[in-house]
Amino acid sequence: MIHLTRRQLQFASSSILAIAAPFLHAEETSENEIIPPTAIYKVDPSHPDELYSRGVEGEAIIIASIDRTGTVIEPIVDRASHEEFGLSAMIAASEWIFEPATKNGVPIPISVKIPFNFEIAFEHxxxxxxxxxxxxxxxxxxxxxxxxxxxxxxxxxxxxxxxxxxxxxxxxxxxxxxxxxxxxxxxxxxxxxxxxxxxxxxxxxxxxxxxxxxxxxxxxxxxxxxxxxxxxxxxxx
Incomplete structure (x- = not known):
């Protein structure tokens, strides 16, 4: 069961870009400009039912490999405050679509970290x-x-x-x-x-x-x- 209206799930593409550089699968030189990928389609993860019913908030960080077409390949959980958050975030990240990273204008594969925060409305x-x-x-x-x-x-x-x-x-x-x-x-x-x-x-x-x-x-x-x-x-x- 997905509670998209009552569960506030926040993430920022700026965070993705900020931490992309350390995970580049390409050699960098001062002459070769690498432009990180930009998320153009995002899917929100669902808040796991059992954790939601208990009012538990948390976070997860996903490492996602992005190929030359901007497709996410085999996302993995870097860390998560609860295993269920990691699984939900990983499923959501697998459906993201990116404008691929480029080097000197040519698309290249790259890896990024995507943070997800699982937050719950105060009323609940x-x-x-x-x-x-x-x-x-x-x-x-x-x-x-x-x-x-x-x-x-x-x-x-x-x-x-x-x-x-x-x-x-x-x-x-x-x-x-x-x-x-x-x-x-x-x-x-x-x-x-x-x-x-x-x-x-x-x-x-x-x-x-x-x-x-x-x-x-x-x-x-x-x-x-x-x-x-x-x-x-x-x-x-």
Whole structure:
């Protein structure tokens, strides 16, 4: 099963060209100009199902021999963070087509390294982390919390600073974030979104933090209900 819309697979032809030179199958001299190959048709690798379901990201680097017609010949895995990533990347690389490398204007065979990054959308990673579908499509009425007789009561509120982004540690940065979200009939937070933020870089941390809040189930007119709320968060190191 291929998840092309939800799985972000990134690679750059500039990276291919940058590392092509050390793998040339031709003698180089200052008088002989070798122009590396250029990818003119690319195929994205599929994110292996089992790794995707676990929210596992990774990378793979493929060594590909390119013949005089620009066809990839017998690609092999140089390295991969998971064996499955290597296999998926190798299959994809075998379907690439290149403008062949040339030496003094004449096509030549050459070998290149092609990097592939297997990345997953934050929404899916959060679903995996929480063990439930945090982001959902709703086709039911949602009651604004201000229409309730009293505000929803939280059963558990985590320490928000525990979600401070690792990449921002030791920067001293702080952020005030305002979020909107929905409490479902089980008391779980779903569909969080950022309304405003004072310092960029805390968006994912804020949505992770708010998703860990648990509420007592809300009833409206005697019925279990979906309720929308807004809440400010403050992050400090």
């Amino acid at each position: 990673k959060l679903n995996v982390e929480m063990g439930r579908e945090v982001f959902q499509e709703l086709d039911v009425p949602v009651i604004p919390s201000f229409e309730l007789d009293k505000a929803p009561e939280a059963r558990h509120i985590p320490l928000f600073d525990e979600f401070y982004p690792e990449e921002l540690e030791n920067t001293g940065k702080t952020s005030a974030v305002s979020l909107e979200f929905i409490i479902n009939p089980e008391g779980n937070v779903i569909n969080p979104r950022i309304v405003s933020i004072s310092t960029p870089g805390f968006e994912e941390a804020a949505m992770r933090a708010i998703s860990h809040i648990r509420y007592k189930p809300v009833r409206f007119e005697g019925q279990p209900s979906y309720v929308s709320m807004m809440m400010p968060l403050q992050f400090s190191p």
